[in-house]
Amino acid sequence: MEFQYILLAPVVLLVGIIIYFLKSKSESKQNQQPQQVISGEEKKIQCQDQLIPISIYFGSQQGTAARFAKQLSEEGKEHGFITTEIDLNEVEFENEMKKGKVGIFCMATHGEGDPTDNAKKFISWLQEPQPSLVGFQFAVFGLGNRQYEHYNKIGKLTNNLLEGQKGVRCYQYGEGDANSTLEDDFIDWKKDLWNELKISLKDLIDQAKNCQVQQEVQENPESTNDNTNTGSTFKLVVSNSEEINFDQALQGQYDFQTKQFLKAKYCQVVSISQLRQNQKDGSTLQIIFDTGREGIEYKTAMNLGVYPENDDQQILEIANYLGENLDTVYSLELLQQNNRAKVPFPSPLSVRKILKHFVDFNGQLMKNTLTKLSKISSNDEKLKNQLIQLTTEEGKAGFQNLVDNMKTTIYQLIKENNIKLNLAQFIELCPRISPRLFTIASSNLKNPQHVEIADSLLIDTLPNGTEKLGLCSQYFINVQKKLLEGECVRVRVDFRESSFKLPDDPNKSIIMVGPGTGIAPFIGFLQEREIFLQSQPQRQNEYILYFGCKHQDGDFIYKDQLREFERSKTIDRFYTAFSRDQEQKCYVQDLLKRNSEELYNQILNDKVVIYICGSTSMGNSVQNLIKEILSTNGNWTEHEAEEKIQSMEKQKLLIKELW
Template identity: 30%
Template sequence: MAQLDTLDVVVLVALLLGTVAYFTKGTYWAVHNDPYGNSLAQANGIRTGKSRNIIEKMEESGKNCVVFYGSQTGTAEDYASRLAKEGQSRFGLKTMVADLEDYDYENLDTFPEDKVAFFILATYGEGEPTDNAVDFYEFINGEEVSFSESTDENPLNNLKYVAFGLGNNTYEHYNSMVRNVNAALEKLGATRIGTAGEGDDGAGTMEEDFLAWKEPMWVALSSAMGLEEREAVYEPVFDVVEEPDMDPNEDTVYLGEPNKNHLEGTSKGPYNAHNPYVAPIAESKEIFTAKDRNCLHMEIDISSSNLSYTTGDHVAVWPTNAGKEVDRFLSAVGLDSKRHMVISVKGLDPTAKVPFPSPTTYDAVVRYHMEICAPISRQFLASLAPFAPTEEIKAEMAKLGDDKDYFQENVTNRNLNIAQLLQTMSKGQAWSKVPFSMFIEGLHKIQPRYYSISSSSHVQKDKVSITAVVESIERPGAPYVVKGVTTNYLLALKQKQHGDPDPDPHGLNYALSGPRNKYDGVHVPVHIRHSNFKLPSDPSKPIIMVGPGTGVAPFRGFVQERAALAREGHKVGKTLLFFGCRRKSEDFLYQSEWEQYKKDLGDSFDLKVAFSRDGPQKVYVQDKMKEVASEIDELLKQKAYFYVCGDAANMARDVNSLLGDIISQQRGIPASKGEEIVKAMRASNQYQEDVWS
């Protein structure tokens, strides 16, 4: 009998191991042997074997300060890293940075009194938590929050915390994430140190808001925890070791691949924010006729990926830095001759997370992983000053870091990225004293860019459409034109597909074939992000859409879907679209398509177009809305869904205000009542926005 029991156990263990291997597709072992396997684990929806107990993690690593972040685009993560580094170098805190989705929160009631937690929280969309903060947010705001030990009314009375939010004042729920979390923590008995800071991306003051908040915060924290400031000396977070004996073409060296499966050429799903699908571009074309501006329409084939989308979702494009800017950066920091040198990068602390796989090369890091073209942080400039080539340049860098007006005049207003600034400051002399680890720590990790999908999943489930204006930003007197990283990358892909002898008219020379030239033909790395921006489930419901410029993108998908449903015999409600552009002859997007949809939908479809530069007076979508105010109000009485897509700072805010005015005027009620009705529409999802700043 004992033998049989042992055999049973052996068989059960074998079955268990087989089951694990099947469902994880071998990723458990890949994760534990791959130096960058964590991204693969997250891509496949599994966790590494690390503890999810933050108290335990802090104790075992000797930390007394944890900086949590909730980040969608990487800015909150960057601020968290900067605060952790500053806390350590200036005040001797033993800090660690923590992704909110990597830990559980039931044991926050056991948080030691002599430690402190920071919460750096971005607000996403209409007052929502970022993807990595959803679980934390729902837990901390639960009706009956259950902690591991405490049953007190104030279970978090030991928790001291610091809070900073990243928001945009053009959204109704400005900085609601940090406000709501702060309120929840206080309700549970936690003690906030300093004010809860708020940065405003809508006003373009995020960086200055952050810098203005953190200095008094450090004073308050020093007082609360008995910290003493010391002279800040650069202490690297990462160890960068050159490997001159390694061949960069070895199959163990990452040359831009995001994880081990991509490196080995066995990339498989699920594809998501940690694991892109390298998708073929089925079709691409220019849809502006203006000579000085480009707008791209692209059809991206996802048929072989198991990716799916629904009308209104977003497609994320994983960009690559332009070769021109990669060359400039490597030259500026004295690494041009070493660009293909293999380097191994590891954290000098067990809690430090290297933001890309290693071993790799300087070129691969700068090309595929660093946001080298982003606006410069004033704080980062100040940290570079001690490594300047000369004392004169050192003094100038320190002044730029200390004086926000001087920085605005000499950096921001001149459209300079980091390499352009360094070369300008040193007149071409290389900044070879700056440790490369400093750039890894100080520059954002390059992030996917999100575009509203401009097609209907009902009509073309295997292809997603992108509609994107190619960005080119000039400022009077600025020596450089800012070229949008991703849209110019897409432009170069379009020109390659069409056999243009000069794939990039700006000389930006993107690596269009991808790492190791693995992107045969014309491909782009993507994933899908699901959105709450959706058509009503009942197609007979009326809808009103406002989308000037490329804000019309999701509405092309909406109308495309409704036209298909009408052809199939479904009853389709009134479909009213307000579109705006400069001139009918230059940028009237999808003009012929709207004519076809009109034939399909008949009187159900109505398009109102505002041309801002075709007449003696500028006409905008708001003007067209005023012309049919009574029809808009009548449709709203029929419970029409109202959608806005486009620029948040001006258009979306104006449309929101105008809608309240239309309702109040048409119904003869006070303006405040009209505003309340619009707010109620928002709360019930009858009013939806897909906007950007």
């Protein structure tokens, strides 16, 4: 027996040596496998790809251009660039836009061909000679709406001015139409963006002499943390501190919309009442705010931005789904550390206030949201593929049904597919809440303490027969209920300049065209004239009003007030079109056409300022009618009529506010 053990021992030892050798060799190969052989030049290019900073500038009014800029910034990091989205209102142009720098511009056109509020300074600077721009590399994507006359004017202007200043375009100009295919246009434009930039920016890459930034990144990995799977660029930490006061939170670095929200002020709501005679065809509310209590001053026909709040019941449902307590207070910590990193809300803040004020979970679904959800749902291969498919050309019909017909929200999609995510991921997926803009329907001369607006409620009927209210419409209904219950309600608002201003020349007559809620600014104009006539009863001009709606006894908003203006001769001539009260439909355009000869003479002698307020289709129709009147009554060519319209707009003799 002992002899057998002696014979087996060497065999066992030999087998053990062989196994150890094979295992060591295998582990050695595994360890060596990721270590690719890279030449010195290849290492240099790989490193320098990470070193090219690209600034993503945006000119945004309602937040869409800002969201596109953020999306580009996220994608740029995935492709190895150091990208940052930047509000154009926060830029030192000469220092940042110069040779050796790269900028991508997402530029929205606001109103009638105007720059957005945050881009006005930039466009003004760009129109002057700027030597620093020589050699500056740029690309531009414009956001516009084909229903407007000056479609994508600011995007085109930015592109042309940068070229004119001898900047170098490093990627093709693109533009999108908000009336139909904006996100698809954006996706098509950027599909080759990053690959082409790696080629067109190779000279800048080759100029880099060392890998200092790359070394800093390696020493501080959080600065370029890849959150594509977690879907969040920040983390929430439970806090024992008191919640921050919004009015004391202005100093932080915030998302574009959050910054606008924090600059706004609270105003107490005095009343909300129905403006229609009946609600068979809809509902239009008159909302009156107390500005005197807050010491806020305004001007007639300015725009009022209202920041709606999410519904309390929805907030509770979402908090429960996310496993959150509404009263939990969180502090926010960014996972990306740089001097331009933005936070989505001030903190510390409770879950209740985060969801109420800063998360638009009822907003329209975007394809980029589906892409992010697919990464969060990576463990569910079937769901992941379904979400990705909806973002493709083949899934276009399905996506349109989801958005246009079903009006599916982000939260509904998450809940229906039982997608598991945390609060930080949910916040990152949803856009911030945008203000809803209204033209003020009161005069500061008559009502310096109160501001009035009119809101036609947005109500969609879904395929299953249920009705879905827009966020602001639901908000006003909730506020109205609280007022009826005796509660004091304050709403966060801001004031913005409007193109509607009465002419400086007291001899100028004005024609006001405002069907539906387009009548709002003209209520303020007429209140102002009423006060003027009390002190100076001798008339030097005429106020002519064209108003239209469906039914004289249905949706004739401000009916009593307008009839009183007519009775007191505050309105010199008042024309009304009730489109459904007779067999043949009648619109404000038809009334203007009947008075074409008089209108032609007023335009010809520059004796009148024409104001048009309402839908873009109505406004375009009225403008086309004016061209037709010029051609018919004055035998003008189409080109001459077009030039006259442009001249009137330039001289502020034709002023439009359309939506």
